[in-house]
Amino acid sequence: MAECEEEVLVQRVVKDITNALKRNPSIDEIGVIPCPEARYNRSPIVLVENKLGVESWCVKFLLPYVHNKLLLYRQRKHWLDREALVDITCTVLLLNPDFTTAWNVRKELVQSGVLNPEKDLYLGQLALTKFPKSPETWIHRRWVLQQVLGQSSAGDRRRRQQQRDEADAERSQQLSEHLARTLHQEMKVCSDAACRYPSNYNAWSHRIWVLQHMARGNIKVFYDELSSMRLWVSMHVSDHSGFHYRQFLLKELVSELSQSTASSTSSPQHRSSSVSSSSPVPFHNHANGELSGGEGGEDEEERQLSFITVLQLFHQEMELISDLIQSFPGHETLWSHRRHVFFLWHQWRTDQQLSNDGGDSTLLSDREAGLHKGGAQGCAAQVGEGVNGQCPSEAMEVEGASLPDPRDSKRLKRGVHLPAPPSLPSEYTFISSVLDSCCPSEQRRFALSYRKWLDTVIVQQP
Amino acid sequence: MKLYSLSILHKGATKANLLKAAYDLSSFSFFQRSSVQEFMTFTSALIVERTSQGSRASVKEQEYLCHVYVRNDSLGAVVIADNEYPQRVCFTLLDKVLDEFSRQVDSIDWPSGSPETINYKALDIHLSKYQNPREADAMTKVQAELDETKIILHNTMESLLERGEKLDDLVAKSEHLGNQSKAFYKTARKQNSCCEIM
Numbered sequence: 001m002a003e004c005e006e007e008v009l010v011q012r013v014v015k016d017i018t019n020a021l022k023r024n025p026s027i028d029e030i031g032v033i034p035c036p037e038a039r040y041n042r043s044p045i046v047l048v049e050n051k052l053g054v055e056s057w058c059v060k061f062l063l064p065y066v067h068n069k070l071l072l073y074r075q076r077k078h079w080l081d082r083e084a085l086v087d088i089t090c091t092v093l094l095l096n097p098d099f100t101t102a103w104n105v106r107k108e109l110v111q112s113g114v115l116n117p118e119k120d121l122y123l124g125q126l127a128l129t130k131f132p133k134s135p136e137t138w139i140h141r142r143w144v145l146q147q148v149l150g151q152s153s154a155g156d157r158r159r160r161q162q163q164r165d166e167a168d169a170e171r172s173q174q175l176s177e178h179l180a181r182t183l184h185q186e187m188k189v190c191s192d193a194a195c196r197y198p199s200n201y202n203a204w205s206h207r208i209w210v211l212q213h214m215a216r217g218n219i220k221v222f223y224d225e226l227s228s229m230r231l232w233v234s235m236h237v238s239d240h241s242g243f244h245y246r247q248f249l250l251k252e253l254v255s256e257l258s259q260s261t262a263s264s265t266s267s268p269q270h271r272s273s274s275v276s277s278s279s280p281v282p283f284h285n286h287a288n289g290e291l292s293g294g295e296g297g298e299d300e301e302e303r304q305l306s307f308i309t310v311l312q313l314f315h316q317e318m319e320l321i322s323d324l325i326q327s328f329p330g331h332e333t334l335w336s337h338r339r340h341v342f343f344l345w346h347q348w349r350t351d352q353q354l355s356n357d358g359g360d361s362t363l364l365s366d367r368e369a370g371l372h373k374g375g376a377q378g379c380a381a382q383v384g385e386g387v388n389g390q391c392p393s394e395a396m397e398v399e400g401a402s403l404p405d406p407r408d409s410k411r412l413k414r415g416v417h418l419p420a421p422p423s424l425p426s427e428y429t430f431i432s433s434v435l436d437s438c439c440p441s442e443q444r445r446f447a448l449s450y451r452k453w454l455d456t457v458i459v460q461q462p
Numbered sequence: 463m464k465l466y467s468l469s470i471l472h473k474g475a476t477k478a479n480l481l482k483a484a485y486d487l488s489s490f491s492f493f494q495r496s497s498v499q500e501f502m503t504f505t506s507a508l509i510v511e512r513t514s515q516g517s518r519a520s521v522k523e524q525e526y527l528c529h530v531y532v533r534n535d536s537l538g539a540v541v542i543a544d545n546e547y548p549q550r551v552c553f554t555l556l557d558k559v560l561d562e563f564s565r566q567v568d569s570i571d572w573p574s575g576s577p578e579t580i581n582y583k584a585l586d587i588h589l590s591k592y593q594n595p596r597e598a599d600a601m602t603k604v605q606a607e608l609d610e611t612k613i614i615l616h617n618t619m620e621s622l623l624e625r626g627e628k629l630d631d632l633v634a635k636s637e638h639l640g641n642q643s644k645a646f647y648k649t650a651r652k653q654n655s656c657c658e659i660m
């Protein structure tokens with residue numbers, strides 16, 4: 001008798017879940033309600049304020065049953081039609097999203113055109129509200145996104161073939177809008193999961209993947225991300241994964257800007273498959289250097305702009321970290337972020353020096369003027385760079401530097417105030433100021449080990 | 463960095479009496495919120511009961527930190543935060559809230575009052591304002607006033623209990639907790655001890 005009853009119960013629950021999702025497309029969270037006993041004649045599926053709840057007592061019947069059914073189907077011992085498959089995988093995955101087989105069944109359904117990929121993105125999003133780390137869900141998500149991207153690039157190709165189609169432009173517009181929406185939605189899913197589970201590496205690395213695949217080279221998107229992450233990291237000062245994402249953004253931005261210094265004529269063509277900035281109001285004018293690039297005379301100005309933007313990025317990042325370290329003492333995450341940013345800066349500077357050797361002396365001396373600032377603050381440490389022939393007045397000029405408005409390119413001539421970039425002396429000064437203040441023992445330890453790192457990794461290296 | 467609850471209690475001879483509380487449970491999953499809230503009330507009351515007059519303490523429980531201050535006049539307050547939130551700011555908040563409360567609510571009402579009868583509405587505002595410790599302007603100036611060495615630190619809730627007392631028994635007996643919350647507590651305990659699907 002028990003088996004038969006169970007079967008009826010399970011079928012009913014699967015149906016209830018499916019119907020609830022169908023009838024209410026704005027469900028935005030799932031959860032299990034602790035409830036050890038069944039209350040008779042009441043469905044264990046509860047819907048309150050767009051939240052779907054499953055009473056805990058039924059899970060122990062439900063999960064093994066649907067599991068088995070799906071496995072039997074996979075072993076070809078039991079036939080299920082497509083609709084039943086969609087419903088059953090949906091139930092299984094909401095309760096156990098790391099069941100790879102179920103996601104694989106859905107992959108087949110997507111490929112055969114039965115299932116809309118958007119539906120799967122939604123299902124994954126729901127599952128992540130209860131299991132924010134679930135690796136299989138994130139993996140499946142990337143697969144689905146690739147399908148979506150594949151579809152849109154196929155659309156691109158078709159479009160090129162039928163050049164004369166009049167509705168063409170409109171459709172491509174729709175397409176890029178659709179991609180922008182998907183991108184935005186992914187960012188939302190990621191930050192939601194990151195808030196639900198601290199140091200959610202899976203969510204943050206997914207976010208990186210999304211940017212790499214859907215917004216490659218789009219400086220505007222990267223800028224927006226960097227500025228929206230500012231508040232987030234300030235409120236999650238021990239979230240290593242969040243800071244790692246910030247490091248990724250910084251690195252991409254710096255390398256993108258340096259590329260445009262090297263060759264400011266990057267073709268916008270190869271970016272067509274990624275989301276183009278929908279509103280052409282870039283953060284800084286030079287943020288989309290490719291628009292004005294390649295016009296010979298403006299090259300030089302372009303390079304200076306990019307150069308100053310990089311300095312500004314590093315300057316602002318260092319200011320942010322210093323502020324956070326002083327406001328929230330004793331978090332190792334902040335110190336390792338500082339370490340990473342300084343290393344990035346150090347690397348970039350070395351690269352610039354190599355590529356600029358003998359070439360452009362303007363940028364070089366500008367940078368050295370910036371370094372002077374740190375030197376002026378005084379610390380015995382030697383900067384691994386020959387500073388010569390700089391008159392002190394220029395260093396003083398930088399000393400009281402106010403950030404230039406990069407939008408006003410007319411003012412950008414040699415000798416204009418530059419944002420103070422990080423430097424070894426200023427790092428040592430910061431460390432001693434931390435050590436001098438009465439700080440918790442952990443903060444002391446982190447400061448000392450940062451100093452040791454600077455001594456061994458940066459100073460030793462020529 | 464998050465504050466979950468802020469409550470004001472009166473420490474009686476044996477029990478603590480809840481006078482007013484504010485919660486921010488938006489980061490918990492929807493169906494757990496009511497249980498979580500009951501647990502925060504239960505915990506706050508327990509901590510005030512076990513803290514002596516005129517002392518401050520911070521109690522660590524899993525990823526949460528409960529900061530308590532019970533004044534010499536038996537009025538106490540508890541804030542439950544995550545472990546990123548600066549401790550000093552928490553105690554500033556407690557001082558401020560207790561100060562304001564004792565000025566607005568007559569001390570005759572403290573021993574017998576309840577959240578329904580007490581007329582003090584600022585708790586929610588304080589809780590939301592202090593979510594960002596920097597905007598609460600408390601980061602720098604109060605530093606000197608608080609002697610941090612005098613704050614008692616407990617590494618678990620268990621260390622508040624007396625000999626032979628068990629948290630499980632206290633949970634089972636508690637009047638702050640409903641049946642669903644007690645079930646919730648049991649599953650949470652089970653989860654810590656062994657791996658299950660749920």
